[in-house]
Amino acid sequence: MIKDNKKVVVGFSGGVDSTMTVKILQEQGYQPVAVFLNMFPDKNLAEIEALADKIGVKLVIKDISNIFSDCIIKGFLDEYQRNRTPNPCVKCNFEVKFKILLQMAEELGANKIATGHYAQIKKENGIFKLFKGQDEKKDQSYFLYRLTQKELAKIIFPLGNRVKKEVKKEALENAWFDEIKESQDVCFLDKKEKVQDFLKKNLSTEENQSGNIEDEKEVVLGQHQGLAYYTQGQRKGLDLAGGPFYVIGKNLEKNILLVSKNKEHSALVNREILVDQVNWIGKEPVEGQTYFFKSRYRAQLTPGKITKEKNNWKVVLEKSQWAVAKGQSLVVYSDREVVGGGIIRLV
Numbered sequence: 511m512i513k514d515n516k517k518v519v520v521g522f523s524g525g526v527d528s529t530m531t532v533k534i535l536q537e538q539g540y541q542p543v544a545v546f547l548n549m550f551p552d553k554n555l556a557e558i559e560a561l562a563d564k565i566g567v568k569l570v571i572k573d574i575s576n577i578f579s580d581c582i583i584k585g586f587l588d589e590y591q592r593n594r595t596p597n598p599c600v601k602c603n604f605e606v607k608f609k610i611l612l613q614m615a616e617e618l619g620a621n622k623i624a625t626g627h628y629a630q631i632k633k634e635n636g637i638f639k640l641f642k643g644q645d646e647k648k649d650q651s652y653f654l655y656r657l658t659q660k661e662l663a664k665i666i667f668p669l670g671n672r673v674k675k676e677v678k679k680e681a682l683e684n685a686w687f688d689e690i691k692e693s694q695d696v697c698f699l700d701k702k703e704k705v706q707d708f709l710k711k712n713l714s715t716e717e718n719q720s721g722n723i724e725d726e727k728e729v730v731l732g733q734h735q736g737l738a739y740y741t742q743g744q745r746k747g748l749d750l751a752g753g754p755f756y757v758i759g760k761n762l763e764k765n766i767l768l769v770s771k772n773k774e775h776s777a778l779v780n781r782e783i784l785v786d787q788v789n790w791i792g793k794e795p796v797e798g799q800t801y802f803f804k805s806r807y808r809a810q811l812t813p814g815k816i817t818k819e820k821n822n823w824k825v826v827l828e829k830s831q832w833a834v835a836k837g838q839s840l841v842v843y844s845d846r847e848v849v850g851g852g853i854i855r856l857v
Contacts, residue, residue, distance in 0.1 A: 517541045517620040518666065521611050522569070524558040526681045527626030527669060532567050533684075534668040535624060542624070544569045545614050547607060549578040549697070564686060570618070574610060581605055583698055587712055593760060594837025595741040597653075597807070598696060604656035612664060622666050629654055629848075630670035631662050637792045638662035640848040641670075648674040652807050655841045655851040656789045706739050706747050713738055721765035723750065726775075731755070734767040743778055743833025756833075779830035780805075781814075784822045785840050785852030794818075795842055795849050802843040803827060805834045805854065811843060823852060 518535055522528045522544035535542045544567045546558050555571060562569035582602050589596035611623040628643030629651040638659055643649040657665070669677060681687055699708050718736025725731055732750050734740065737760050740747075744757040748769065755769040758777040770777075783805065795801055795816050802811040803825055814827035825840060834840075834857045841851035 515621045517543060517618065519611055519615040519618060519620045519623045520544050520567075521607060521623070521625040522546050522558070522562070522567075523626075524561050525626070526678055526687060527628075527674075529561065529565060529626075529686055530672075530677050530681055531624055531626040531668045532565055535666070536567070538668075542567055543618055543620065545611060546571045547578075547610060548573050549575055551575045561686065570614070572610065572614060574606065577606060577610075578602075578698075586698075587709070589837050590709055590738045591713060591718075592837075593737055593762065595835035596837045597839050598698075599653045600656065600839050603653050608657065608661055608665070612661065615664070622664050624666040624668060626669050627654065627667050628669055628672075628674065629667050631665060631667060640791055642843075642846045642848070643667075643669070644671045645673045645675075651848045652804055652839070652841050655791070655839065655848050657791065658789065659791070662791070704747070709739050710735070719765060721767065723748065723767045723769055725755075726758075726768075726770055731769065737762065737765065737767060740767055742835040773832075778833050780832075780834040780857045781827045781830045782857070783825045783827070783831075783834055783840055783854055784819075784856040785825065786822050786855050788823055788850060788852035790850035791848060795844075801849060802845075803831070804841045804843070805831045806838055816842065822855065 516539065518540045520528060520532050520535065520542045522532065532542045532544055544562050546569060548571055559569060582598050585601060586596055586598045615623050627650045628645050628648045630641040630643060632639050632641060640651060640654060640657060640662060642651045696705065699705065718738050720733050720735050722730045723732045723734050740757050742757055745754050748755055755771055756773055756778060757767065758770045758775050759768040761768060797817045798815060800813050800815060803814050804811050809831055812827050812829050812831050814825055816823055816825045834854060836854050836857065838854050839851050840854050842849040
């Protein structure tokens, strides 16, 4: 199929960001095609269809519920079963959303794809580079570090140089929405459902037996409901008197959850981190050079250095990050540029 350099496939969720992405592309002379990736088979699509009609864009609905369930939800549960703390959005962006949108672009004869992410792509000396979005509070580059040159060459982020506050204001002024609600961090949770509740409903109780909760002095404080339900630094959901207590570790052999009242316990402040499953967007980081690292989406950037050790990369931070959890992504920045990152395997 001959590709149309003006046709762009837009990942369309029906939210303010994807709606404004469509409108900006229309204003720039592109011909957007809104593709709604339906992750949930029982979802009512009437609102999505009505919004697409209102903003004058062709809508294509793609059922990906089986892929999403097998890859993202099952993967999320498997990681918790292994006592790791995954970030499903990182995996979903690379392994599901962008992958399928690029396939759809091929099928529909589009030259590019676009999403409403707050991040920026620039081409320098023949290399595509990923940068933080202009809006520091809404920057989503952390979730995109697994993208490669192949994907970045075909992606447009129209909101990368926009501020979310202004994006919402414009959407309301155009009467596309009566009100604007923020999307959930984990989209497959029910409204106001906690991760721990979702895990309890979906993980096997046979492999997650209750056991003792103990402090640093091996004093039994209570009972946990299965080690997989807890993550490093967790404070809520422990149901312990005299707190707050923080999860500082797990004794898998004895099925004991370890906690402490000390928020700055040595197990919760981490300076050395090993990562694997790395992806470098351009060149590998230079050993001995100072970069900035983020171990969770909401964490502060922390300076440090990175070195290669066999199949892993070792990061030594200048200042400790709090409650670094195995299974999360450690993302590497050089100023505003995303160098890449990997999965935390040891802290």
